[in-house]
Amino acid sequence: MASTADDATREEVRRAGLAADGPLPRLLSLLRTAEETHFDAAEAQRLAVESGLAIGRTELAAMLDTMVAHGLLGRVPTTGGAALYDTILRPHSHMLDEATAMMVDLDVSPETLSAIVARAIAEQPGRVEVLLRTRAPEKAPEGPTRRGRPRRIG
Numbered sequence: 001m002a003s004t005a006d007d008a009t010r011e012e013v014r015r016a017g018l019a020a021d022g023p024l025p026r027l028l029s030l031l032r033t034a035e036e037t038h039f040d041a042a043e044a045q046r047l048a049v050e051s052g053l054a055i056g057r058t059e060l061a062a063m064l065d066t067m068v069a070h071g072l073l074g075r076v077p078t079t080g081g082a083a084l085y086d087t088i089l090r091p092h093s094h095m096l097d098e099a100t101a102m103m104v105d106l107d108v109s110p111e112t113l114s115a116i117v118a119r120a121i122a123e124q125p126g127r128v129e130v131l132l133r134t135r136a137p138e139k140a141p142e143g144p145t146r147r148g149r150p151r152r153i154g
């Protein structure tokens with residue numbers, strides 16, 4: 001079932017230099033309309049299966065990495081474990097509560113972010129860790145690449 005949103009996603013995928021005739025635009029659409037904006041490959045696969053999109057685990061993982069490499073998906077900076085993807089592309093911060101495995105976006109001003117970090121440290125001394133990420137400068141867009149080939153950044 002094609003929709004206007006799917007058409008827009010297909011066009012966006014094309015502009016990013018990727019083939020838009022495969023399952024990738026539909027997958028991206030599914031991920032962007034999901035309630036949760038952060039997910040790992042297993043959650044993306046579950047979402048795809050629930051929506052009748054049959055993609056193998058390896059192919060799906062490659063598609064996620066391809067979308068990241070082409071600026072269609074973000075990645076949450078993590079220090080280990082499964083890669084965590086993000087449908088919100090603009091730079092923003094995250095707060096992770098390990099006890100509940102809850103990831104919250106902190107899309108706030110630098111002043112508010114500083115205040116949140118200072119308050120968390122004050123309220124939970126010795127339990128707050130900060131991973132400070134500095135994004136690499138954006139690269140110029142590249143031409144089309146073969147679909148399904150994962151590409152590394154940097």
Ligand SMILES: [Zn+2]
Pocket residue numbers: 037038076086088092093094104105
């Ligand atoms: Zn996020």
